[in-house]
Amino acid sequence: MYMHLIIATTSLLCSLNAIATSQMPSNRPPNHATPPPSENIAQVIASGMVPNEATRMTVLGKLRELYGENSVINKIEVGGVSSPPKWTENVEKILNTSIKKIHKGQIQINGTQVRLKGNVATPSIGLHISENIATSLSPTYTIVNSLTASDSRQETLDKALSNRVVEFESGSANLTSTGQAILDDMAAAIKQINMPSVELIGHTDNAGNRQANLGLSLARANTVRTYLIGKGIPAESLSTVGAGPDNPIRSNDTAQGRAQNRRIEFRFRE
Known part of the structure; x- marks a missing residue:
């Protein structure tokens, strides 16, 4: 046998x-x-x-x-x-x-x-x-x-973000204190799932020039990456994309909708 x-x-x-x-x-x-x-x-x-x-x-x-x-x-x-x-x-x-x-x-x-x-x-x-x-x-x-x-790893990231928006100072890539607090939670979540590869996707609303918004969304994603690295996340685990205004999750016709479209998305990658 x-x-x-x-x-x-x-x-x-x-x-x-x-x-x-x-x-x-x-x-x-x-x-x-x-x-x-x-x-x-x-x-x-x-x-x-x-x-x-x-x-x-x-x-x-x-x-x-x-x-x-x-x-x-x-x-x-x-x-x-x-x-x-x-x-x-x-x-x-x-x-x-x-x-x-x-x-x-x-x-x-x-x-x-x-x-x-x-x-x-x-x-x-x-x-x-x-x-x-x-x-x-x-x-x-x-x-x-x-x-x-x-999708347990992605669910962990989504739960940590909990529909919140990482806030920046108006028209810039500087984080507000509220934005930093959210990123502290995200750093803990990334460590919880053993620090896999995570793509940070920056989004904006449709106000202003599209090309400028693409640059701003990437700059904000890079700011988030730098902050998370400072919290102990390996640099090689984090990549960035600037999507600009191209992927809204709410209508840009209202102030509330535009605020929700100005966001950072955390996407688990293989």
């Missing part, structure tokens, strides 16, 4: 379960269940059966490389099972950096079938993970992609 392996990672921000399954001996108790996620401590729990010590150390070494030496808890047992040809080599290929983008999910490996479950930020990320694994393995392996897109 083939080896049985469970790898589970838990943390406050991200959970991942990777499982390689086969039939267990009938007289062996099912003692490899994954414990519930920890709310405070990020950890990787590896349990199950592997055919030899070399396979066990290879799996643990790969996990420690991905998640850190002190994050891996070893519950893997050795003996009593066999594995397909080059199984250990193929598991190393599956346990690559892309699997860290799967949240609250599983990777199930049963013989030469790999089943991916869980949440990813966008459909294209899920497709990339599946294709990355498929191209790294021999044609004898099949990939079943059951990953679903989740």
